[in-house]
Amino acid sequence: MKFTSLTLKEFTTFADQHEQITFHQTTSWANLKKINNWTPHYVGIKNQKKILAASLILEKKTPLHKSIFYAPRGFLIDYDDKELITYFTTEIKQYIKDHNGIFVKIDPYIMYQERDQLGNIVENGINHKTVVKTLKNLGYRHKGFTMYQETLQPRWLFVLPIKDHSYEEIKQNFDSKTKRILKKNAKMNIKVRELSKEEIPIYKQIIQSTSNRREFVDRPLSYYENMWDAFHDDGHLKIMVAELHVKKYIATLKQEIKQLKEEQRIREERRKTEDVNEKKYLAKKQQSEEKLSKAQHQIAEMEELKEKYGDIIILGGMLFLLYGKEIVFLMGGSFEEFLPFQSSYSIHEYMIEYAIKNGYEAYNFYGITGIFDESNPLYGIYFAKKGFGGKVVELIGEFDLITNKLYYYIYRMSFAIYHTTKNFIQHLKKN
Numbered sequence: 001m002k003f004t005s006l007t008l009k010e011f012t013t014f015a016d017q018h019e020q021i022t023f024h025q026t027t028s029w030a031n032l033k034k035i036n037n038w039t040p041h042y043v044g045i046k047n048q049k050k051i052l053a054a055s056l057i058l059e060k061k062t063p064l065h066k067s068i069f070y071a072p073r074g075f076l077i078d079y080d081d082k083e084l085i086t087y088f089t090t091e092i093k094q095y096i097k098d099h100n101g102i103f104v105k106i107d108p109y110i111m112y113q114e115r116d117q118l119g120n121i122v123e124n125g126i127n128h129k130t131v132v133k134t135l136k137n138l139g140y141r142h143k144g145f146t147m148y149q150e151t152l153q154p155r156w157l158f159v160l161p162i163k164d165h166s167y168e169e170i171k172q173n174f175d176s177k178t179k180r181i182l183k184k185n186a187k188m189n190i191k192v193r194e195l196s197k198e199e200i201p202i203y204k205q206i207i208q209s210t211s212n213r214r215e216f217v218d219r220p221l222s223y224y225e226n227m228w229d230a231f232h233d234d235g236h237l238k239i240m241v242a243e244l245h246v247k248k249y250i251a252t253l254k255q256e257i258k259q260l261k262e263e264q265r266i267r268e269e270r271r272k273t274e275d276v277n278e279k280k281y282l283a284k285k286q287q288s289e290e291k292l293s294k295a296q297h298q299i300a301e302m303e304e305l306k307e308k309y310g311d312i313i314i315l316g317g318m319l320f321l322l323y324g325k326e327i328v329f330l331m332g333g334s335f336e337e338f339l340p341f342q343s344s345y346s347i348h349e350y351m352i353e354y355a356i357k358n359g360y361e362a363y364n365f366y367g368i369t370g371i372f373d374e375s376n377p378l379y380g381i382y383f384a385k386k387g388f389g390g391k392v393v394e395l396i397g398e399f400d401l402i403t404n405k406l407y408y409y410i411y412r413m414s415f416a417i418y419h420t421t422k423n424f425i426q427h428l429k430k431n
Contacts, residue, residue, distance in 0.1 A: 001084075002046050003091035006054055011042040014051045015076055016324070020109045023236065023323040024072035024153070025056050032230040033058055041069075043095065045077075045088055053077035053088055057095075057104065064414075066407050067101045073153065074108030079131045089138045093403055102407045106140070107153050107398040115392040119372035132396050143398035147370040148378075151398045154367030158382060159326075160352065160390035163361040167353050173389035178345060185346045189248040190315065192350040195239040197232070200224050203239050206317045210333025224319070231321060240351065241317040242343035246306040253295045253302070260292050315343035320351060326362040327355045348388060363390075370394065 006014075008027055015025050023029055030040035037060060044054035055075040059067045075092075079085055096104050112132070114125030136142055146155055162170055174182070195203060204221045211218035224239075231237035264285070271281060305313060318332030329351070334343055348365075355363045365385040369378050372392075376382075402408045 001052065001087055003088070003095070004044065004046055006042040006044045006051070008042065010051060011044065011054055011056070014044065014054045015056075018054075018076040020074070020076055021324040022073045022109055022326075023231070023321045023328065025076055026323065027056075028230045028234065028236065029072065030056055030058065032226055035226050037061070038070075041095075041099075043092065045084070045091075053084060055092075057092075059099065059101070062102070062411060064102075064407060064411060065100075066404065066411075067099060068411065069096055069099075069101050069104035070152070071104060071106045074106040074110070079108065079110060079128070079134065082134060085134060086138060089140075089401065093139075093401060096401070096403045102404045102411055103400045103402045105152070105398065105400050107151060107155075108396055110396050112145070112394045112396045115394055117386060117389070117391050119370070119392045128396055135399055138401075140399035140401050143400075145370075145397060149367070149369070153398075155395045155397050156368045156370045157393040157395070158365040158368050158385040158390055159393045160363040160365065160388055161361065162352070162356050162363055165356065167356050170352060170356065170389065175387045175389075178387035181342050181345045182349055185242075185342070187249075187252060188341070189245040189252065190341065190343060190346050191243050191245060192240055192347050193243065195241055195317070197225070197228055200228060200239065202241065202314060203317045203319065206241075206314070206333050206335060207331065209335050213336050227319075236322050238320045238322065238351075239317060240320065240347050242315045242341075242346045244305075244313045244315055244338075244341065244343075246302050246311050246313065250299055250302050250306075253299050257292060257295050257299075260288055260295070264288055313338070315341045316347070318344065318347050318351075322360070325360060326364045327351060327360050328364040329366050344384070352388065365390070368392070 012027055015021055018025075027040075030038075034040065038058040039060070041057040041059060042054070043057060045052045053075060055071045055077070058070045058072065060070075061067050075088060077085060077088055092104060108131070110128050110131060111126055113127040113129070114122040116122055132142065143151060160170070171179075201221060204218075204224055207224075208218050228237060228239075267281065267284060267288075270276060314335070315338040316332065316334030319330050321328045321330050329348070332344060332347070334341075352363050365388070368382040368385065369376060371379070372382065373379065400408070
């Protein structure tokens with residue numbers, strides 16, 4: 001075996017066939033990170049000409065005149081092969097030292113222990129506790145089994161397996177609330193479409209509105225444009241929006257009113273000529289009048305929206321990365337004034353269908369927390385995703401392989417001070 005640098009072609013050919021591949025371990029992600037001053041390294045292990053393991057390693061210079069390194073979503077390696085991971089660790093540690101590095105961080109895309117939809121551990125299910133033990137024994141410092149959002153990438157995910165299933169089979173497992181919202185949105189003529197590059201500012205406006213509401217710092221427009229350039233032309237990125245077609249919805253409501261009135265007329269005629277149950281007749285009449293009143297009120301609301309925003313209203317948008325065996329919902333949001341339309345449900349439905357039609361094995365709703373209790377302030381994120389079926393996925397977490405203990409301590413202290421100061425300044429700006 002030999003540890004060596006890899007060409008872009010060698011790395012990509014190996015990575016694209018690896019079971020742990022995600023969009024993070026790609027030349028596209030490396031090119032995106034270059035913009036933020038990360039330098040990519042492509043390394044691996046060869047046995048003669050055969051590649052046994054590989055990894056994109058990102059390097060960033062620090063003010064300490066040392067570098068930090070990060071293998072996003074971990075090395076592409078068989079972590080159960082102790083001889084292989086031991087050799088790779090020895091070699092990568094020396095490689096980092098040779099490049100004036102402080103440490104290399106990894107967060108492998110490996111399940112820790114199998115869980116069900118409710119977050120419960122599956123009895124006799126898959127687990128990779130031995131991998132955690134192996135990495136610790138090799139000197140990796142484990143971040144711990146974090147429950148919230150303390151790591152660079154989410155440790156807790158919600159994933160919908162779709163391999164060998166039709167959309168109708170998947171839809172049967174949607175909960176009643178999700179089905180009800182999707183039915184309502186379909187009736188309202190909420191349509192989903194993909195944005196073009198020229199329309200990225202629309203998505204930026206959506207995320208900015210969401211960040212203002214949820215109090216997080218959004219990225220600049222250039223970030224989304226650069227992400228597009230890195231991934232879109234190879235078919236790995238989609239930005240989808242949900243639109244309300246007001247005229248069509250008003251037409252639907254008017255047709256509903258016409259039908260209700262016709263049903264009323266027929267009931268009135270039957271009452272004149274037939275012996276009807278008066279109690280049932282009055283109940284039907286009241287129910288019909290309530291539906292008529294609701295439809296008329298909705299028409300008035302839609303007319304107001306049309307006057308203010310036009311015939312086609314963009315409600316919200318979501319960004320997806322399509323790579324390997326899965327489609328990942330990376331980030332999204334809605335304009336605050338259109339939150340009641342719950343447009344994200346329509347976009348998820350559209351993309352789940354797309355994933356099934358195009359042979360993906362999983363639809364990844366991405367980050368959640370590991371606290372499945374309604375008292376958790378972020379419980380709603382999990383609850384909405386759970387409505388589509390699927391299961392909780394717990395990953396093994398984040399590890400640092402330290403090559404310079406003194407500088408590692410200094411770096412962590414400096415990093416903590418920087419973020420505390422940054423958060424304090426943001427708090428002052430908001431208040």
